[in-house]
Amino acid sequence: MKHAYDSLYLGGEWRKSASGRTIPVVSPADEQQFATVPLAEPGDVDAAVAAAASALRSPEWAGLTPQQRAGLLERFADELEKNAADRAALTSMQNGMPITIATASEGAAPVGLLRYYAAVARATPIEERRPRIDGMGETVVRREPVGVVAAIVPWNFPQVLTMFKVAPALAAGCTVVLKPAPETTVDALELAAAAERAGLPPGVLNVVTGGGDIGEYLVAHPGVNKVAFTGSTAAGRRIGEVCGKLVRPVTLELGGKSAAIVLDDADLAATVQGLAASSLLNNGQTCYLSTRILAPRSRHDEVVDAVAGLASSLTVGDPLEPDTHIGPLVSRRQRDRVESYIALGKESGATLAAGGGRPDRDRGWFVRPTVFGGVGNDSRIAREEIFGPVLAVIPYDGLDEAVAIANDSDYGLGGTIWTSDVDKGLDVARRVETGSVGVNFYALDVGAPFGGIKSSGLGRELGPEGLAAYFTLKSIFLPR
Incomplete structure (x- = not known):
């Protein structure tokens, strides 16, 4: 040993x-x-x-x-x-x-x-x-x-x-x-x-x-x-x-169930690259992650396809290998919990766009990064903290509705805004009810306070x- x-x-x-x-x-x-x-x-x-x-x-x-x-x-x-x-x-x-x-x-x-x-x-x-x-x-x-x-x-x-x-x-x-x-x-x-x-x-x-x-x-x-x-x-x-x-x-x-608000002017390629860290960090086992991705209805399918492409491209494997993006979940119990939410997502009528199961490995508590599209904010996969690599894309009509959906949560820990206009992103960030929020990225600042509101x-x-x-x-x- x-x-x-x-x-x-x-x-x-x-x-x-x-x-x-x-x-x-x-x-x-x-x-x-x-x-x-x-x-x-x-x-x-x-x-x-x-x-x-x-x-x-x-x-x-x-x-x-x-x-x-x-x-x-x-x-x-x-x-x-x-x-x-x-x-x-x-x-x-x-x-x-x-x-x-x-x-x-x-x-x-x-x-x-x-x-x-x-x-x-x-x-x-x-x-x-x-x-x-x-x-x-x-x-x-x-x-x-x-x-x-x-x-x-x-x-x-x-x-x-x-x-x-x-x-x-x-x-x-x-x-x-x-x-x-x-x-x-x-x-x-x-x-x-x-x-x-x-x-x-x-x-x-x-x-x-x-x-x-x-x-x-x-x-x-x-x-x-x-x-x-x-x-x-x-x-x-x-x-x-x-x-x-x-x-x-x-x-x-x-805990958290933070929202990533993708504005209609967002550069989708840059947004998806940023979501890799702000939505899937540490195999999805991070409290502040933006696991609810809010997309303009006119761009919903485009966002789903891009996020699904990201999830499918990530290397799942041995956490000690430097090219691994997604390692195993911490325990069998945690994997069972995450898989139960994936089953709920499938049963809810949402569209499974990526993942949804285990990778082809003989051992280890692995789950493939999973993306659901067409999710309603009243769905359990949108309201409850899953603590695994499971993302829900939620459509919205207009900026006011996007902010309302982001704030319609028991939680308020993190969040992100994705836009080509940083000043506009800052204005939206001020309206989100949360303890911290990033514009076009998310990373804690040791010199600034971190914590949550609500639950x-x-x-x-x-x-x-x-x-x-x-x-x-x-x-x-x-x-x-």
């Missing part, structure tokens, strides 16, 4: 889990087990939270200046950079992400996020003085770390989504208990090893592993001060309910706003 782990990272030490049991890790490409990871129990979570709480008060961490903490983050980044290629490959082996995507998002991006938040921490004052409005003195506004953070991350982009939380939390002076998805735990333990090599004080970063029961226990733990979660809307609602009852801060980055989440990550989420503010009133 290539990777066998039997210890959790707790309080700066590698400790056997209380259960002594392990979780098998199976490659979605060949269905073979290639690793084992420890299975935590509630007692392990207790130990992790206690270690994080102790580190929060320790002079080795609490006594550091923002500049000193930034230096530690940069050392952490340096360690991650040394094995960036190995971590990218681990992600691909665990979740089927094509290696070209993993190299950027799982190898390089976590390094960049740590360095970005090190720079933001250096530039963010801990205190500022404001003259009182009544002229009776001044107020010191002080930023303090919110405390122990429970960071719960999914399997689709495990390393970079971990760092969406860990980097700003550490920059703010918080401590973290990280709970990765069981499908992608190996890379989380490798990340902890890099933190150890970088010299992070004991207890600043802790890793516990397991399923939903361990995540639920961590979320409700009395020693946790904030929860940061990325995952399904259903799980996010449960976490939000727990945090609401506890009056505990929470950031939720949840797509609560709060923001990235940018200076991502750091602010890990501070609590104290006002100290001073007389004249």
Whole structure:
């Protein structure tokens, strides 16, 4: 077996889990087990939270200046950079992400996020003085770390989504208990090893592993001060309910069913090239993807043919091969789910224009990229998050109807506008009810906030706003 782990990272030490049991890790490409990871129990979570709480008060961490903490983050980044290629490959082996995507998002991006938040921490004052409005003195506004953070991350982009939380939390002076998805735990333990090599004080970063029961226990733990979660809307609602009852801060980055609005003046060749990334990235297992493609009725068939041509041209295969565009889905259960939606699309009367089945492969949880045309926005394949390579082309009559269809969704996370007139695209983008939207492309900006509205989440990550989420503010009133 290539990777066998039997210890959790707790309080700066590698400790056997209380259960002594392990979780098998199976490659979605060949269905073979290639690793084992420890299975935590509630007692392990207790130990992790206690270690994080102790580190929060320790002079080795609490006594550091923002500049000193930034230096530690940069050392952490340096360690991650040394094995960036190995971590990218681990992600691909665990979740089927094509290696070209993993190299950027799982190898390089976590390094960049740590360095970005090190720079933001250096530039963010801990205190500022404001003259009182009544002229009776001044107020010191002080930023303090919110405390122990429970960071719960999914399997689709495990390393970079971990760092969406860990980097700003550490920059703010918080401590973290990280709970990765069981499908992608190996890379989380490798990340902890890099933190150890970088010299992070004991207890600043802790890793516990397991399923939903361990995540639920961590979320409700009395020693946790904030929860940061990325995952399904259903799980996010449960976490939000727990945090609401506890009056505990929470950031939720949840599901999406975003729209790509193709305007009547769009260059279709350029649009289709852009949709490859903004609608099918990571085998369709990306929360913000524009999986509803809104086309002018006069160009509907043309758009369907072009998108179907794109889907049919993509190479489906081994995620570790550099020419692979579409790898396997993360698990048999996920493939079954995606295939159930493909069946619904066929039954709905929509036109199957591409895909609709499995490629000719003996093993692995693969689904061919699938495109449906003539879809109504009331169809389940247009309303529910599928989380796989399935696209629905929806016709519209006039720009107002296009915007109305885009906004007629329970979700509001991403979206794209495709046009030959960027200013016109910007005007349309302003009308779309969503947390983020791209004009003629879509790519997250580390320096700008990311998150959703409606059922797509609560709060923001990235940018200076991502750091602010890990501070609590104290006002100290001073007389004249």
